[in-house]
Amino acid sequence: MTPSRTTQRVAIGTASAALLAATVLTGTPATAAAATPQSAPATATSGGAPSLRFVDIEGDGGITLKANVFTPAGSDGTRRHPVIVLPTSWSMPQVEYLAQARKLAEAGYVVVGYNSRGFWQSGGEIETAGPKDIADASKVIDWALAHTPADPHRVGMAGVSYGAGISLLASASDKRIKAVAALSGWGDLISSIYSGRTQHKQAAAMLGGTGALTGRPSAELRTILRDFLASDLSKEKDMIEWGKKRSPSTYLDKINANGAAIMLGNAWGDSLFPPNEYADFYEKLKGPKRLEFRPGDHATPEALGLFGLPNDTWTNTKRWFDHYLQGADNGIDRESPVLLKSRSTGAYEGYKSWRDVPSAHRKIELADSRRIHTNLDSGANGGLIFLSSMMDQFFRLPPMASIPLLPRPLAAVWQSERYETGQRVRGTTRLHTTLTSTAESGTAIAYLYDVGPLGLGKLVTHAPYTFHGKTPNQPFGVDLDLFSTAYDVPAGHRLAVVIDTVDPLYIEHNPSGARLTFSSPADDPSYVSVPVRD
Known part of the structure; x- marks a missing residue:
């Protein structure tokens, strides 16, 4: 007779408890004799x-x-x-x-x-x-x-x-x-x-x-x-x-x-x-x-x-x-x-407080309109759960993308000028823009990349945004906080803002054939505000 999943859980949990207990208490690897709770000191x-x-x-x-x-x-x-x-x-x-x-x-x-x-x-x-x-x-x-x-x-x-x-x-x-x-x-x-x-x-x-x-x-x-x-x-x-x-x-x-x-x-x-x-x-x-x-x-x-x-x-x-x-x-x-x-x-x-983390903000103007197709991944994304951030933690290898090669029909891209000095990004980056959709629902994901001389972008931060119940072809304002971080951009690099509509981390809500347009009206210009520590 095959043991039930509950029975298997109990057996595994019991053995694990005894094995780890023996290891912790003695400071040496547990032996096969420590197979039941009774054998733990x-x-x-x-x-x-x-x-x-x-x-x-x-x-x-x-x-x-x-x-x-x-x-x-x-x-x-x-x-x-x-x-x-x-x-x-x-x-x-x-x-x-x-x-x-x-x-x-x-x-x-x-x-x-x-x-x-x-x-x-x-x-x-x-x-x-x-x-x-x-x-x-x-x-x-x-x-x-x-x-x-x-x-x-x-x-x-x-x-x-x-x-x-x-x-x-x-x-x-x-x-x-x-x-x-x-x-x-x-x-x-x-x-x-x-x-x-x-x-x-x-x-x-x-x-x-x-x-x-x-x-x-x-x-x-x-x-x-x-x-x-x-x-x-x-x-x-x-x-x-x-x-x-x-x-x-x-x-x-x-x-x-x-x-x-x-x-x-x-x-x-x-x-x-x-x-x-x-x-x-x-x-x-x-x-x-x-x-x-x-x-x-x-x-x-x-x-x-x-x-x-x-x-x-x-x-x-x-x-x-x-x-x-x-x-x-x-x-x-x-x-x-x-x-x-x-x-x-x-x-x-x-x-002394979270509010005191950034001492200044650097604005990246999102001038000129960008119109993108939905439902296809541009290649910019937040990576995979656990794996990507652990690669960043242990090897300083965050998700990357070649910014010049991102397909512009699928990704809206803006870049800053090259920074003469390094930029210590500290805190929460904020996006403000005007969005027009051909559909009443949709999803956009915003990314901030550290871009080196060859155009390779390392992900600094990102965040998703979804809307529902909007009037098609009617512009509306978007304010989005990207995930907080502490990242140092080297001198000679620039920052790139990328927005696309698909990321494997998230469920997207873009109807087939929808288009998203990001604009910067004269009376309400679009920008990304990057918190930095001088």
């Missing part, structure tokens, strides 16, 4: 290592959440320790944070990592950071306070991706949470995967596919994904309302009232949650806060740290908790709260 070693145990925690509605608990070495129950709760990322097993959890436990924290509901061996269905997920987080805190030497006055939450979103949402509803580190998360879910009113096709397909493979999507989630990928505009209002309930930005007043110290971290090229809306969310926080952006794609800036390797993101996460949960005078509260790492140089830069 459950108490501190003779060298004084923290103890680890695997437990079941009752979640909201009585479901079982599979969890693991690290307790500091030598804890006898008379001393209370700060506690950090770690919900897993989307599709990740409960062992995701073991390496970092052990490091935190070595520093005196009780650490509880748990598998979010609906995934792997945890019960329930995938609620996508819905009310049941937030109730689960509070249930885990309840359990930690009742079953570990955790201090109820020093509670923190952290997570990557899905775990980041749950942690932020929980900080709005549970006043016990005093500090949060939300890595590669979101502030506004719909603004992330539906920016510019355009479906992020590859992102949604990845989430749906991995969710079905490793968990049990709820009927509501299956419906939302189906309507989203089918471009069913009649369900757009329902989708936006669904996303609003799952967006920390919806609960900003509660988050600010509760006053948790919140650290946000993200990647410039995040394919799921672009940096813009995280930066906007950060600016609206009123309590202690920190924002860090690094090169990479979704969750890649902190990924190596999950294996216990040196990692700046996790180092600062620990410093954040050390200060706000342990009272350590480590200086993190006195540092510039906005920390950016350049995609081009790898150097860090500190700023």
Whole structure:
């Protein structure tokens, strides 16, 4: 008899938990003997290592959440320790944070990592950071306070991706949470995967596919994904309302009232949650806060740290908790709260706020009209989910295009003059133009390229834009924020603005045979405003 997919998930998750547990606790590769949870050490070693145990925690509605608990070495129950709760990322097993959890436990924290509901061996269905997920987080805190030497006055939450979103949402509803580190998360879910009113096709397909493979999507989630990928505009209002309930930005007043110290971290090229809306969310926080952006794609800036390797993101996460949960005078509260790492140089830069990142703006005039055909890819695109931004992160090879060879019937192209000095692009590039379409709906994707002497363009940033319900052949204004970034344009290069209508990352809405015209009226000239740091 062939095992069911659920049985296979449980078997894989159980073996993975034991293997990684043995590796983390002993510091050596796990052997075949560590094939069941019972073989993983459950108490501190003779060298004084923290103890680890695997437990079941009752979640909201009585479901079982599979969890693991690290307790500091030598804890006898008379001393209370700060506690950090770690919900897993989307599709990740409960062992995701073991390496970092052990490091935190070595520093005196009780650490509880748990598998979010609906995934792997945890019960329930995938609620996508819905009310049941937030109730689960509070249930885990309840359990930690009742079953570990955790201090109820020093509670923190952290997570990557899905775990980041749950942690932020929980900080709005549970006043016990005093500090949060939300890595590669979101502030506004719909603004992330539906920016510019355009479906992020590859992102949604990845989430749906991995969710079905490793968990049990709820009927509501299956419906939302189906309507989203089918471009069913009649369900757009329902989708936006669904996303609003799952967006920390919806609960900003509660988050600010509760006053948790919140650290946000993200990647410039995040394919799921672009940096813009995280930066906007950060600016609206009123309590202690920190924002860090690094090169990479979704969750890649902190990924190596999950294996216990040196990692700046996790180092600062620990410093954040050390200060706000342990009272350590480590200086993190006195540092510039906005920390950016350049995609081009790898150097860090500190700023006192997100608004202060650019010190000037360079305008590229979009003079003269450009008319393009739709439905065919010009060759300018944002690349592939994960792969392209990881190539940029590790090899500084972003998506490229030969600007002189882009077919002008398919791509509108404007270029700046050559810059005599280098341009440090920092922040959010903005496009303003006048658009006329032969159809009532359509999609355009705007790109900004760094163009070298031979015409080869390296992608600096981009963003999609979709419109519906417009009067054909009637011009209308367009304002579009491209995804924020930190990129250095060398002296002697120029910037190119390219607009076309097809990109493999997105669903496009251009009817067959439609044409788009970009014009620059005398009383409302078109331009791209590029933020720079002098």
